Amino acid sequence: MKPSHLLLILLTLSSSLLPFASANNIGEVASICSHTDYSFLCIYASVTYGQSYAVIDAASLLAMHIKMTTDHTQTAKVIASTFAANPTTTPQVKQALGVCLKQYDDAFDDLAKGTAAVAGHDAGTANSMLSAVISYYSTCDDAFAEIYAANPLAKQDDFLMKMVSNALALAQLILE
Template identity: 30%
Template sequence: MRARGTSYLTEALLRCPSPVPSDIRRRPSNRNKAAGSGQAKPTAETVHRLQTGPPRPPPSMAPLAVVAAALLLLLSGHPAQARAPTQHFAVKVGAAAGGKVDAASLCSNTDYPDLCVSAARGIRGSASEKALIAASIQAAIKKIQAAKARAASIVKAVSKGNRAESEIQTCQEVYDSALADLQSSMKALQRGSITDLKELLSSAMADVDTCDEGYDEAGEKSPLAVPDGETDKLASNALALAQASTKKGR
């Protein structure tokens, strides 16, 4: 009977787990300590990355491109406020292009073709519209210089303080302005600005006409009508050649 009772007691003890002291449950095992002591400490870079999170991608440049495109559209949306583009000689003709051009054919675009051909005789090599314009302007400059010399001699012969002296002095003033315009037109031609060239030639022609208007109003013939007329015709030819080159896209 005791052996049987003992087996019952032994079985009951085996089924009931024995209490584990709390200090044993909290105490880490030597194995865990050994494993933990072998790990390397985290670096400062790792700690910073863990605190701040993953790196952010760089900002996109797309918004800046959109803003720049919008500004360009706004600036280009007011063509009326912008100055008209300057026309230029885009194509060289004649000797510069390796071909020969007939001066008479080019001069046919002018109102005074014979005077144009006469001015072209001083051109070396083959003629071109640009060379013909330069020759006409140079001839006009010589004519206006001759008119200035003629006016200077006339003013010495007239009486002081009368109307004739005033008219000659007016011619001397406009001749100075016309000469400056013709010289500036040569510079405009050299840099290829047809727009400035045409404006300066038109201004020179208007100055020359002013000299003769005073005599016309008084019913008198201008003593400077011949050089004035030749200067006006030469400037007109240069202007016609410049306009023809614009129409041809040159």
């Protein structure tokens, strides 16, 4: 079965989870999400945050991705802080966690700047800010690679990079 058919089946089955979606809207969400690298995550964002939007279009999907990224970055920050506060965590790992915490703070700032740039139709700044956010999560991963330690935040970082990748694709749709 082709991935696009599987996606359509998933959307049809999940329509009961989409209180805002009409039969036409499901197709529109799938169509917009097909322009992203991680269509399933795009649809997941629409299911998770869509009830807050009267209209689901590329702009609202971008806002949902940024909101979800912000929320999940906050969760990753709490996890990092918890590991850093654990007395059994080694000094090297604590230092790497400190890098991650700094990067997560920078991500919050650049997500806000990226949102403002999209609102101002500034494609260059939006692209720069969102691309920088991806690099922050990657830098967190690199901090652990440098000390040859497993990153306890690797799954969160991977999810976050995928969400921002989708946000970049959605911003491009809006700003074309």
